[in-house]
Amino acid sequence: MFNYILRRLMIMIPTLIGVxxxxxxxxxxxxxxxxxxxxxxxxxxxxxxxxTDTSSxxxxxxxxxxxxxxxxxxxxxxxxxxxxxxxxNLATLDFGESFTYEEPVMDVVMSKLxxxxxxxxxxxxxxxxxxxxxxxxKAVKSGSRFDVVSSFVLSGLYSIPSFMLGILLLxxxxxxxxxxxxxxxxxxxxYYDDLSIFGQIQDRVWHFVLPLIAYMVGQFTVxxxxxxxxxxxxISQDYIRTARAKGLADRKVYYKHxxxxxxxxxxxxxxxxxxxxxxxxxxxxxxxxxxxIGLLGYQSLLERDYNVIMGLFFIQTVLMFLxxxxxxxxxxxxxxxxxxx
Amino acid sequence: xxxxxxxxxLSTLLLSVVGCNKxxxxxxxxxxxxxxxxxxxxxLNPLSSTDAYSSNVQxxxxxxxxxxxxDTNEWEPGLAESWSIENDGYDFVFKIRExxxxxxxxxxxxxxxxxxxxAVTHPENKYKTAHMKSYFANFKEAVIEGPRTIRFKxxxxxxxxxxxxxxxxxxxxxxxHIYENPTEEEEKELNKxxxxxxxxxxxxLRRGKGISLVQNKDWWGYKTDxxxxxxxxGEIFMRFINESSxxxxxxxxxxxxxxxxxPEEYEQKTNGPRWGKEVLKVxxxxxxxxxxxxxGWNFKSPIFKSKEVRKAMNYLMNxxxxxxxxxxxYSVLATGPLYVQxxxxxxxxxAIPFNVEEAIKILKNDGWKDSDGDAVLDKTIDGxxxxxxxxxxxxxxxxxxxxxxxxxxxxxxxxxxxxxxxEWNSFIKALDERNFDAVTLAWSGGSLxxxxxxxxxxxxxxxxxxxxxxxxxKEVDKLIDQAQLTLDKEARKTMLKxxxxxxxxxxxxxxxxxxxxxxxxxxERMQKEKDTYIYGVGYGSKWSIKPAK
Numbered sequence: 086m087f088n089y090i091l092r093r094l095m096i097m098i099p100t101l102i103g104v105x106x107x108x109x110x111x112x113x114x115x116x117x118x119x120x121x122x123x124x125x126x127x128x129x130x131x132x133x134x135x136x137t138d139t140s141s142x143x144x145x146x147x148x149x150x151x152x153x154x155x156x157x158x159x160x161x162x163x164x165x166x167x168x169x170x171x172x173x174n175l176a177t178l179d180f181g182e183s184f185t186y187e188e189p190v191m192d193v194v195m196s197k198l199x200x201x202x203x204x205x206x207x208x209x210x211x212x213x214x215x216x217x218x219x220x221x222x223k224a225v226k227s228g229s230r231f232d233v234v235s236s237f238v239l240s241g242l243y244s245i246p247s248f249m250l251g252i253l254l255l256x257x258x259x260x261x262x263x264x265x266x267x268x269x270x271x272x273x274x275x276y277y278d279d280l281s282i283f284g285q286i287q288d289r290v291w292h293f294v295l296p297l298i299a300y301m302v303g304q305f306t307v308x309x310x311x312x313x314x315x316x317x318x319x320i321s322q323d324y325i326r327t328a329r330a331k332g333l334a335d336r337k338v339y340y341k342h343x344x345x346x347x348x349x350x351x352x353x354x355x356x357x358x359x360x361x362x363x364x365x366x367x368x369x370x371x372x373x374x375x376x377x378i379g380l381l382g383y384q385s386l387l388e389r390d391y392n393v394i395m396g397l398f399f400i401q402t403v404l405m406f407l408x409x410x411x412x413x414x415x416x417x418x419x420x421x422x423x424x425x426x
Numbered sequence: 427x428x429x430x431x432x433x434x435x436l437s438t439l440l441l442s443v444v445g446c447n448k449x450x451x452x453x454x455x456x457x458x459x460x461x462x463x464x465x466x467x468x469x470l471n472p473l474s475s476t477d478a479y480s481s482n483v484q485x486x487x488x489x490x491x492x493x494x495x496x497d498t499n500e501w502e503p504g505l506a507e508s509w510s511i512e513n514d515g516y517d518f519v520f521k522i523r524e525x526x527x528x529x530x531x532x533x534x535x536x537x538x539x540x541x542x543x544x545a546v547t548h549p550e551n552k553y554k555t556a557h558m559k560s561y562f563a564n565f566k567e568a569v570i571e572g573p574r575t576i577r578f579k580x581x582x583x584x585x586x587x588x589x590x591x592x593x594x595x596x597x598x599x600x601x602x603h604i605y606e607n608p609t610e611e612e613e614k615e616l617n618k619x620x621x622x623x624x625x626x627x628x629x630x631l632r633r634g635k636g637i638s639l640v641q642n643k644d645w646w647g648y649k650t651d652x653x654x655x656x657x658x659x660g661e662i663f664m665r666f667i668n669e670s671s672x673x674x675x676x677x678x679x680x681x682x683x684x685x686x687x688x689p690e691e692y693e694q695k696t697n698g699p700r701w702g703k704e705v706l707k708v709x710x711x712x713x714x715x716x717x718x719x720x721x722g723w724n725f726k727s728p729i730f731k732s733k734e735v736r737k738a739m740n741y742l743m744n745x746x747x748x749x750x751x752x753x754x755x756y757s758v759l760a761t762g763p764l765y766v767q768x769x770x771x772x773x774x775x776x777a778i779p780f781n782v783e784e785a786i787k788i789l790k791n792d793g794w795k796d797s798d799g800d801a802v803l804d805k806t807i808d809g810x811x812x813x814x815x816x817x818x819x820x821x822x823x824x825x826x827x828x829x830x831x832x833x834x835x836x837x838x839x840x841x842x843x844x845x846x847x848x849e850w851n852s853f854i855k856a857l858d859e860r861n862f863d864a865v866t867l868a869w870s871g872g873s874l875x876x877x878x879x880x881x882x883x884x885x886x887x888x889x890x891x892x893x894x895x896x897x898x899x900k901e902v903d904k905l906i907d908q909a910q911l912t913l914d915k916e917a918r919k920t921m922l923k924x925x926x927x928x929x930x931x932x933x934x935x936x937x938x939x940x941x942x943x944x945x946x947x948x949x950e951r952m953q954k955e956k957d958t959y960i961y962g963v964g965y966g967s968k969w970s971i972k973p974a975k
Contacts, residue, residue, distance in 0.1 A: 117851030123476060123557055125854055153556040185468045187554075187617050196633055252671075260675050261698045269676050270667060271635050374667050376466065376634025389851065 086417070090410065097406050101399075102172070108398050109168050117389050119184040120154050158184060171395065180396035185388050190396040193381065198362070200272060200370070200377035203293070205361030208301045212308055217351065220312025224347075225339055227317055236310070243306035248368035251299035255372065258295060267295050270374030296373040300366055308354070316347040345419060352419050356412025359404040363397075456974050457660035459952070460683045462673050463637065466666045469617040470631070472598045473545055473605060474554035479666075481595065485966060486639055486662065487529070488622035490594025491520050491539065496959040496968070499874055501592065502652060505534070505599055505623065511588065515913050518578040518591060519571070526646050528601045529627045536576050541602035543568040543578065543591070553605070561590045562597075583911050585918060586877060599623070625657040625967075636665040656967040671695065674947070678705055683952050684969070687945040689756045696947060707947045709756075710957040714944070715871025716765035719825070720935035721818060721832075725896040727863050728807045729816060734792035736933035740778045741785035742836045743936050748828050753939065760937035762930035763882060767940065770876040770919055772926040785839045789814070796840055803840040815842035816863035821853040825866055828938075857894045865894075868938075874961065875915075876922055879906050882929055897934045 117125075155161045159170075174181060180190035223232045245253075257263040268274065274288050319325060320343055328338050367379040378397070385393040416423045467480035472488055475481070491506040501509075506520035526534040545553045547562045564582040571577050578591050590596045601621055608616055620628040625647060626639035639662045647653030665682065667673040670691065677685045678700050687696065687707065696707045723730035723739070730736055745759050759777035764770055794803040794814055803814040820829060829845045836843050848856070856862050869881065880886055883906050886893035902925055909921045930937075944963055948954075953970045957963075 115851070116855040121851070121854065150556050150559055153551040153559075157551060157554055157556060187469045187471070187474060188614055192614075200634065255672065255675065261678065261700060265679075269679065269681065270672055271665075273635070275635075275663065371669055372672065374634070374665075374669070374672060376666075387850070 086414075090414070093410050093413075097403075101402060101406070104402060105172075105395070105399060106168065109171065109395060110164070112389075112391055112394055113164055113167075115389070118160065119158050119389050119391060120151070120160055122184070122389050123154050124151065171392075175399070180399070181392035183385075183390055183393045185385070185390045185393070190392045193393060194378070194396060194400070197376055197378050197381045200375050201379075202362050203272075204297065204300055204366075204377070205358075205363070207293070207297060208304065209358055209361045211297075212301055212304050213351075216305060216308035217312055217348075220309045221316050221339070221344065221347070223309070223313040224316030224320060225335075227313075232313075239306040239309055242302045245302070247299050247303055247366065248372055250302060251296065251369055251372040254295045254299060268292055272375060296369055296375065299372075300369050308351070312347070312351055315350045316343060319343045319347040322346075349416065349420050352415045353412050355415055356408040356410070357405075359408045359411070360401065363401055363404060457971060459659040459662045459969065459971065460681060461662060461664050462667050462676075462682050462685050463664040464666070464673075465668050466633070467637075470620045470628075471616045472600050472620070473558075476557050483628075483637055483639070483664065484598060484620065484622070485594070485624075486626040486657075487620045487624045487628050488594055488598040488600065489624045490592060490597060490599065491522075492592035494593070494961075496962050496964050499961050501588075503650075504592075504594070505539075506592075509592070515583050515587075516580050518580070518588060520576050520578075520592075522574050522576070523646055524574065526623050527644060528623055529621045529642065530601070530604075532601065532603060534599075534601075534623050536570050536572075536574055538602045539576050539599055540568045540570055541606060542597060542599045545600070545605065546597065558596070565591070583913070585910060585913050585915075586873070586875065589873065589875070625653075626662060629661075634666070636663050638663045653967075655970075658970040677947050677949070680704065680949055683949045685947050686963075687947055689754050689943075689945060692945040693754050701947075704950050705947055706950060707945070708957050709943050709945055710963070711943055712958040712962065713767060713960050714962045715874055716767060716940045717868055717870040717872075718760045718765060718940050719866065719868040719938040720760075721864055721866045721938070722895045722935045723864050723933075724860065724862055725898070725934070726860060727816070728810075728812055729814065729863070732792055733933060734788050735794075735814070738785040738788040738792075738839070739836075739841070740933055740936050741781045741788070742839055742841065743778075743832055743938075744780040744835055745777070745938060746780055748831060749939060752827060756941070756943055757939035758942050760940050762926045762937060763878060763935075764876055764926060765871060765940040767942075768874075768876065770922045770926065772923040772930070775927055775930045780835070782835065782838050789839065789841075794840075801837075801840060802842045813842065814840065815844070817844040817846050818864045818866055819846055819848050819853060819856055819862050820866050821848060821850050822866070823847060829866065860894060860896065877906075877910065878902075878922070878925055878929075879910065882906065882925070895934055897929075897932070899928060899932060902928050 152161075159167065162170075171181065178191070180194075182188065183190050183193045186193050219235070223235060226232050242250075254267075255269055259265060259267040259269045268291065272289065272292050273285075274280075274292070277285060277288055280288055320339070325338060325343055328342055329335070363378055366377075367383045369375070370377045370380040381393065382397050384390070385397065463479050463482055465477075465479045467475065467483055468477050469475045470480055470483060472480075472484050475484070489505050491504050492501045492509065493504040494500070495502050503523070505523055505526065507523045509518065509520045511518055520539070522534070522536050522539060528534055543562070543565075546555045546558045547565065548555065564580050564584050564587055566579045566581045569577045569579065580587050599622075604621055605616065618631055622628075623646075625642055625645045627642045629638045629640050631637050641657065641660045645657070647656060665676075667676060667682075670688070673682060673685050674687070674691060674695050676682045678698055692707060692709060696705075701707060721739075721743070723736050725731060749755055749757050749759065758766055760766060761775045761777050762771065766773075789803060792805075794805045796803050797811075798804065804811055805814070806812070818829060820826060826845065826847060829843075833843045833845060853865070857865065881892045882897060882902060883893065884898040884900075884903050885891070887896045887898065905921045905925045905928075909918045909925070912918045912921065944958060946963060948969075951972050953972050954964075955968060959968065
């Protein structure tokens with residue numbers, strides 16, 4: 086087992102380098118670079134904004150300015166040299182400086198992380214806590230009215246795009262249309278710092294409810310149905326039928342013998358909990374005005390903030406690889422038949 | 427165990443729902459003006475920042491040498507208490523105000539003014555100010571002539587020179603002792619803080635939430651007649667709300683005190699029960715700069731070299747109907763390269779009406795006919811059969827509905843238009859490479875004093891200039907160059923009105939709409955002298971908060 090993990094980790098290094106070269110080239114070849122972003126800002130006032138300041142007394146941006154910008158951002162060097170520098174810096178976990186924020190990429194990412202960790206973690210815990218029991222219950226009562234109705238509700242929820250659900254929640258639960266129970270946007274109130282510890286927790290939860298619902302609903306459905314179907318599969322297996330025929334209590338059969346095996350497909354997802362620290366949803370973050378990773382990734386792409394894009398990409402890839410590895414290891418824990426060695 | 431955790435989570439959620447009813451809306455400070463900044467500033471450093479969000483914040487904290495009066499548009503004393511233009515318009519001399527202090531308590535001196543100028547024009551770009559350099563290209567140097575006097579020397583005469591050095595929007599005065607030689611650590615800090623002399627002191631940047639500024643009670647302006655009633659609120663809290671419908675909802679709830687509105691929002695999203703009572707909406711007219719959208723033709727395309735084709739394309743655009751349908755009739759039809767309300771706009775130029783018959787006639791006279799019966803006109807240009815078919819590149823999804831209408835109308839005259847939505851960066855690339863038939867874009871108003879050089883001069887067709895359609899008219903070039911050197915406003919007006927007419931008659935764009943009104947919403951607790959000032963709404967300074975009852 087140890088050898089297996091070591092081998093997997095070793096393979097990860099060349100894979101990562103290969104993928105990063107690919108990504109680096111792709112990012113750099115896309116139309117528009119940080120230099121052009123700055124030039125655009127000078128000419129049009131920023132990304133996606135179709136404006137200009139006609140009071141500029143120069144007809145055009147001079148070559149001198151373009152050269153100065155290139156030097157400022159290190160674009161006077163060829164692509165492979167820049168990749169080399171990037172790779173070298175990576176050894177010290179330095180992803181360079183964000184062109185937009187003018188601070189180290191790590192600092193930018195860390196500043197957005199709290200939002201993402203909160204959502205990732207809570208939705209992860211909640212969805213497993215709800216989905217596993219619900220899926221099992223649905224499997225046990227398969228075909229009953231409860232099963233049909235809950236499937237119907239879950240599919241209904243799944244079919245609503247999360248951003249639309251977000252807007253609906255805001256309109257109905259945080260405004261004039263229906264009830265005004267929740268605040269709109271932000272993670273805490275303006276007066277958060279003045280609250281007691283309990284008040285702060287309450288304030289956070291209060292702000293958390295709507296975005297969390299919008300964020301989680303999709304995952305809920307998939308996970309519940311996965312659990313249900315996996316459980317039904319297992320229940321219909323011979324050894325379960327044998328166990329029941331032998332007169333073992335249903336409870337014992339389901340929860341002791343069937344559940345463990347039914348959990349195998351669910352365990353796959355467990356490894357990805359690492360990525361959840363980095364979870365982000367552009368649309369939810371936008372609607373609820375949250376400053377998280379999703380929005381950062383999107384803005385960086387728009388603004389061609391190469392270093393942030395590469396940094397996010399790299400961290401996410403590493404987390405994904407590690408997640409897969411953990412999933413595989415977990416397999417062996419829940420299913421002794423699997424042996425990687 | 428699991429059940430326990432689940433119940434705990436559930437009960438916390440329920441508790442919070444019950445709890446929130448009691449706490450109601452946000453506990454608000456009565457003396458704070460809540461305002462929407464729309465987005466988070468990327469960096470607050472006034473030397474290197476390029477985004478509009480930062481300049482909005484900087485506008486409260488930093489100052490320029492002079493200010494523009496919001497009602498008369500005349501220059502008024504700012505950090506300089508007097509100024510003069512000498513040496514036939516080449517030299518600008520400012521005498522700075524005495525007794526002004528930076529927000530950190532250090533005295534403001536003429537050295538700071540010189541440093542600010544030297545920083546933005548630094549030849550090696552030490553302060554990352556490449557983006558500002560073009561505004562100061564006409565200047566040679568800044569010379570300190572006395573403890574309170576500084577002279578800026580220009581090497582080129584230009585009517586906009588005073589603007590570049592006097593306005594805080596161009597040359598914001600920053601403290602030398604902080605920005606001159608920061609350590610790496612300090613430099614990082616400078617991205618997140620601001621120190622100026624202005625009416626508000628930077629207090630705190632809360633990521634994902636907002637920026638708060640507190641009143642600078644020692645501000646020199648409070649001791650002058652001009653500004654003594656301005657900036658009367660104790661604190662400003664600028665929120666970062668990007669989604670406009672969310673911003674409106676928060677305005678309704680009182681989380682924001684002011685939010686500008688689009689015509690659609692004004693018409694359709696401001697009808698809830700709180701409007702007219704707790705929240706008020708305003709539609710108002712003023713003389714502030716207005717931009718316009720346009721469809722621009724590439725003058726290098728064989729089709730659009732013909733002025734007749736460009737003219738016919740204008741007749742095919744049903745702007746009257748679009749204004750009614752999509753803009754609630756709130757816009758005026760643009761007639762030329764500047765908003766029609768401007769004093770530089772030529773009032774003799776009339777808007778081109780929608781007239782398919784006229785378009786067909788013009789195209790016929792220009793030699794276009796449908797020779798192969800495919801319902802698309804064609805003509806032999808340079809020995810090659812060319813169809814009147816082209817693509818309009820469009821970077822804005824919201825504008826697509828206008829173009830669809832245009833496409834349908836053009837079809838009636840035998841013109842085949844394809845509209846292609848294209849992502850902004852690719853769009854800019856196409857512009858830079860001059861690789862397009864036609865494009866749609868919008869210019870914002872810019873400065874009240876018009877300088878058409880950037881967009882309409884032949885020189886701007888090269889070098890990433892904004893004349894990406896390669897428009898060229900010798901007479902226009904000559905007049906623009908002449909106007910740049912003319913300091914007398916009336917004489918400049920006469921020249922630029924001619925420029926306006928000449929450009930309009932060349933049909934380089936379809937000039938679309940100019941806004942007529944400014945729309946905004948504000949909470950009832952905010953007071954104002956009037957709906958608008960001649961050159962702006964004045965939310966920055968002229969509002970006050972009603973005293974609590």
